[in-house]
Amino acid sequence: MTTQVDPITTRLTPAAARTPDREPPKPGVRRPDARRRRRLGPGRPIPFGAAVGPLLLLAVWSLGSLTGLLDERTLSAPWTVLTTTGDLIASGRLQESLLISTQRAGLGLAFGVLIGTVLALVAGLSRWGEAIIDGPVQIKRAIPALALLPLLILWLGIDERMKVVTIVLGVFVPVYIHTHNGLRSIDSRYVELAESLRLSPAQFVRRVVLPGALPGFLLGLRFAVVSAWLALVVVEQINSTSGIGYMMELARQYGQTDIIIVGLVLYGILGLLSDGAVRLVQRRALSWRRTLAD
Amino acid sequence: MATHPGGLTVDTVAEVDTRPVVRVRELTRRFGGRTVLDGLDLEIRENEFVALLGRSGSGKSTLLRALAGLDPDVAGEGEIDVPANSSVIFQDARLLPWQRVLANVVLGSTGAAAFRRGAERLAEVGLAGRERAWPNQLSGGEQQRVALARALVSEPRLLLADEPFGALDALTRIRMHGLLRELCQRHRPAVLLVTHDVDEAIALADRVLVLDEGRITVDTAITLPTPREHRHPRFLAYRERLLAALGVDQPPTAAGVGPASASLGVGPASASLGVGPASASPDGRIATEEVSR
Ligand SMILES: Nc1ncnc2c1ncn2[C@@H]1O[C@H](COP(=O)(O)OP(=O)(O)O)[C@@H](O)[C@H]1O
Ligand SMILES: [Mg+2]
Numbered sequence: 053m054t055t056q057v058d059p060i061t062t063r064l065t066p067a068a069a070r071t072p073d074r075e076p077p078k079p080g081v082r083r084p085d086a087r088r089r090r091r092l093g094p095g096r097p098i099p100f101g102a103a104v105g106p107l108l109l110l111a112v113w114s115l116g117s118l119t120g121l122l123d124e125r126t127l128s129a130p131w132t133v134l135t136t137t138g139d140l141i142a143s144g145r146l147q148e149s150l151l152i153s154t155q156r157a158g159l160g161l162a163f164g165v166l167i168g169t170v171l172a173l174v175a176g177l178s179r180w181g182e183a184i185i186d187g188p189v190q191i192k193r194a195i196p197a198l199a200l201l202p203l204l205i206l207w208l209g210i211d212e213r214m215k216v217v218t219i220v221l222g223v224f225v226p227v228y229i230h231t232h233n234g235l236r237s238i239d240s241r242y243v244e245l246a247e248s249l250r251l252s253p254a255q256f257v258r259r260v261v262l263p264g265a266l267p268g269f270l271l272g273l274r275f276a277v278v279s280a281w282l283a284l285v286v287v288e289q290i291n292s293t294s295g296i297g298y299m300m301e302l303a304r305q306y307g308q309t310d311i312i313i314v315g316l317v318l319y320g321i322l323g324l325l326s327d328g329a330v331r332l333v334q335r336r337a338l339s340w341r342r343t344l345a346d
Numbered sequence: 347m348a349t350h351p352g353g354l355t356v357d358t359v360a361e362v363d364t365r366p367v368v369r370v371r372e373l374t375r376r377f378g379g380r381t382v383l384d385g386l387d388l389e390i391r392e393n394e395f396v397a398l399l400g401r402s403g404s405g406k407s408t409l410l411r412a413l414a415g416l417d418p419d420v421a422g423e424g425e426i427d428v429p430a431n432s433s434v435i436f437q438d439a440r441l442l443p444w445q446r447v448l449a450n451v452v453l454g455s456t457g458a459a460a461f462r463r464g465a466e467r468l469a470e471v472g473l474a475g476r477e478r479a480w481p482n483q484l485s486g487g488e489q490q491r492v493a494l495a496r497a498l499v500s501e502p503r504l505l506l507a508d509e510p511f512g513a514l515d516a517l518t519r520i521r522m523h524g525l526l527r528e529l530c531q532r533h534r535p536a537v538l539l540v541t542h543d544v545d546e547a548i549a550l551a552d553r554v555l556v557l558d559e560g561r562i563t564v565d566t567a568i569t570l571p572t573p574r575e576h577r578h579p580r581f582l583a584y585r586e587r588l589l590a591a592l593g594v595d596q597p598p599t600a601a602g603v604g605p606a607s608a609s610l611g612v613g614p615a616s617a618s619l620g621v622g623p624a625s626a627s628p629d630g631r632i633a634t635e636e637v638s639r
Contacts, residue, residue, distance in 0.1 A: 248434040249454030263444040
């Protein structure tokens, strides 16, 4: 055996002997000829960078109003908008409008998400379900939800039902499309695993199908939220007697740009908050995905 | 079967009182017009560790999937008798990425005791304390150990493994060999290990099969002292025989036992044993059955 060990030792020895000779690079010492590498990236992030643009806009707006370049009838001054907001809150109109609008959007979103998810599950788990459901949904997808408004008004009138149904129609499609996509993209190897472990259909759905489709579902939910607000804006401006959209429509008739701005800001805040909420859920629910990046 | 027609003594100890756990008769599987398994017979006894070798595309996975009942749509016939309580280990660890490690281990089990048993198996594969980790926080070898724990949590009577170490690096693979042997000795399942690695088959198995042209063409009991030394002359003899059965050309024995073995330091002494593909080992303890086709 010694004859075999020897070649290894002789091979190892020179390397081992060399090691102490090699000087370790001293940290912090710059080589004089080190060339500065030009950076191709955008550089270091600016603190509160996201606020710069909006603040600049606000400044321009304020300047315009101060100097009189911006007519009060074109666009109210920021401070006018602020005092109007105070008045609206004091009179309770703002809260009332906000509540009814949020209710409509929430109802439409809830039913739309439920319908989209159930349809996606049925279509994703059975071939018959897919054959029956997928075609009509794809056709519906090609028709913008708002294009159905005339028909919906004829069928349902102009009351709350019509409003909620319009939102539902806008919401369920993205939820269906993305959830169904998520279901179909579940790795067939996991299906095989479930079979080899003899999971029951219920266990299979709970452990494999639903978590596997969750990323798709949540993506669909984000689109759905955007759709819900969009549909809300439109239905609230058609023969409505309440809600943020009605408040804005009324303001348009009286040329009150300050109230219109308040409505816009409200829509913006609602959109941001709801998208943030979905993203938070996404982060929580998909934490298993981030573990490598962290 | 105490003696072989060729006059070889067969190691009878394992055969006397054990009934087969797996019994396959006339198994045929076809893809399109191509017959991949062609009237294959196979028996595996209680606690027996069987390795299945075969060229790529010879149908090893097809056989294993048939035994696991994972091929309902594949054309074919035959009789398959396997225990209901059997587990499968795939080449990839196949852990659900959205379930934590322990939840993955107990995926197929129910009941309050499942989590305790799952944690025990995890400890056995050396992953105690990683119960709450996500699968993608583990290395490839660790993931495959979780898969091993998952396969053993139900105390299966049969363990079916399809190249479970094929995707691992050489060092990890050697460690996994030791772990698998240890766990199989403790839990005593019958094992069918599909592999393309001849050394792995000899190092681990009680019996090595070669699948060729849709049938088992070689069925060799491996009798080697443990731990199994890759340099042991009989190890080399088995390897040469199996490589020949797999159609791997080797230089004549007089020059050594092939380039790979030569690097392991096999001196002229072992080469002079002159183990050829058709000859028996000098001490007569290699019992090889060339199944007639
Ligand atoms: N699902 C399938 N459809 C068609 N052919 C297949 C399928 N699975 C395996 N085969 C064919 O059967 C043969 C054996 O495959 P496989 O059992 O995977 O071989 P091995 O595992 O020994 O490499 C191959 O020629 C392969 O192409
Ligand atoms: Mg294979």
